Amino acid sequence: MIPEITLTAWQILLVKIGVILAIVPTMTLVAGYAEHKVMAHLQHRLGPMYPGGFHGWAVLLADGLKFLYKEDIIPERADRRVFSLATFAIFVPAVMVYLVIPVDRSLIVEDLDVGIFYLLAISSVSTIGILMAGWSSANKYALIGALRAGAQLIAYELPIVLSAAVVVMLSGSLSLVDIVEAQNWPFLIWPPGIGLIAFLVFTMASVAELTRPPFDMPVAESEIITGAFTEYSGMRFIFSFFFPEVANLVAFAAIGATLFLGGYQPIVPLGVLEVIPGFVWFTLKTAFMVFLFLWIRPTFPRLREDQLQKFAWKVLIPVTLALILVAGAWVLYAPEALR
Amino acid sequence: MPEGYFGQYVTIGIFAIVGTVLVAATLQLSRLVRPNHPTTAKLTTYESGIDPIGHGWSQSNVRYYIFALLFVVFDVEAVFLFPWAIVFEELGTAAFVEMVIFIGILALALLYAVKKRVLEWL
Known part of the structure; x- marks a missing residue:
């Protein structure tokens, strides 16, 4: 028997803070290491092998420590106040996204009744941070990078929002726990076709929203160094570029797993698989999504800026608009196919 | 608390x-x-x-101010879309037809923008 423990609201809050502060950096390290290793092996390389001894597992810890000891350089011409505020505007939303993602049926920091709406809202705050970073640097590369990032993030936010709207229509709730509960096996073709198209649109738009290749014009190293973060150095660079990038990668993978892959539910409704706890399923599905994002990166060449905009406005947005109408007709006139 | x-x-x-x-x-x-x-x-x-x-x-040339305007239009649409998405099943055909008209108007606007060639990244 496990003794019943009762905690006051403040103690629960402290536990939640502790868990989030432990999990988010750990997941970021694991995903960052996975990025090194998966990409290396996809390109027939070994990747980091020495730090930490076993297959270079400690490479990112070493990297982080190195950055802690690096000089913090803010260029003379930069707007110092905006320059340092930008870091917070990018980092804080990256952590706050995790608050509403249900890891298990009751393993969630806050089950907001407008959970998905909160997610979409908070994940787009960082756009402002990137524009702040780019403008305050007073650097041409940074300015070009920030303007590209602004254009790209607003263009690809719409397909994400609209494909999430499709999920909301099918599940009839904005709460992420209810959305997971509403999904039946098989999750992806739920109902036939619509879910799959929404999932594909969501995945492509997520890659663009994360400014990862093939949609990495805003940080294209060969042209504009690191885009908006060209002038950032030391820990500031970690907190405004590296950490949020990987944290958002895991967050979008988790959102994809929650909205489209059935979240913490077993992949097949079998009695045997029900024994495995929900958070294991959730982790596996998130890991699959992360792998998908990592796989895309070395596979496709970079898109040009005009191709990128054309793809968002002339392909993804019309497709999702049509999808909303099809999903609406489906829910109204053929609801038995859903359940 | x-x-x-x-x-x-x-x-x-x-x-x-x-x-x-x-x-x-x-x-x-x-x-x-x-x-x-x-x-x-x-x-x-x-x-x-x-x-x-x-x-x-x-x-610097902010090339996408039209994109930004369109983004505002579609993002406001999303604000209307989410409450509708929850309740349209109960409201039935009338609510659905209204949304079809709403999305139709926005799609026309997008089509107009494409025809006017403002969605070209120069």
Whole structure:
């Protein structure tokens, strides 16, 4: 028997803070290491092998420590106040996204009744941070990078929002726990076709929203160094570029797993698989999504800026608009196919 | 005490503060251990090694102001879409037809923008 423990609201809050502060950096390290290793092996390389001894597992810890000891350089011409505020505007939303993602049926920091709406809202705050970073640097590369990032993030936010709207229509709730509960096996073709198209649109738009290749014009190293973060150095660079990038990668993978892959539910409704706890399923599905994002990166060449905009406005947005109408007709006139 | 409906948002607010403190504390920690030897060359704006020409805050062409306007239109649409998406099943055909008309108008606007060739990245 496990003794019943009762905690006051403040103690629960402290536990939640502790868990989030432990999990988010750990997941970021694991995903960052996975990025090194998966990409290396996809390109027939070994990747980091020495730090930490076993297959270079400690490479990112070493990297982080190195950055802690690096000089913090803010260029003379930069707007110092905006320059340092930008870091917070990018980092804080990256952590706050995790608050509403249900890891298990009751393993969630806050089950907001407008959970998905909160997610979409908070994940787009960082756009402002990137524009702040780019403008305050007073650097041409940074300015070009920030303007590209602004254009790209607003263009690809719409397909994400609209494909999430499709999920909301099918599940009839904005709460992420209810959305997971509403999904039946098989999750992806739920109902036939619509879910799959929404999932594909969501995945492509997520890659663009994360400014990862093939949609990495805003940080294209060969042209504009690191885009908006060209002038950032030391820990500031970690907190405004590296950490949020990987944290958002895991967050979008988790959102994809929650909205489209059935979240913490077993992949097949079998009695045997029900024994495995929900958070294991959730982790596996998130890991699959992360792998998908990592796989895309070395596979496709970079898109040009005009191709990128054309793809968002002339392909993804019309497709999702049509999808909303099809999903609406489906829910109204053929609801038995859903359940 | 974070309880009840608005208590959820108190928790979220507290997490915003925790995130801010985390960054500030780590930057402070870094300040204790990192070197600090600013020189004029180090503090110049980076421009691939050569001395910067002109100022970074130069006039730049914001090519996507039309995109931004369209984005506002569609994002406002999304605000209407989410409440509708929850209740349209109960409201039935009438609500659905209304949304079809709404999305139709927006799709026409998008089509118009395409025809006017404003969605071209020059």
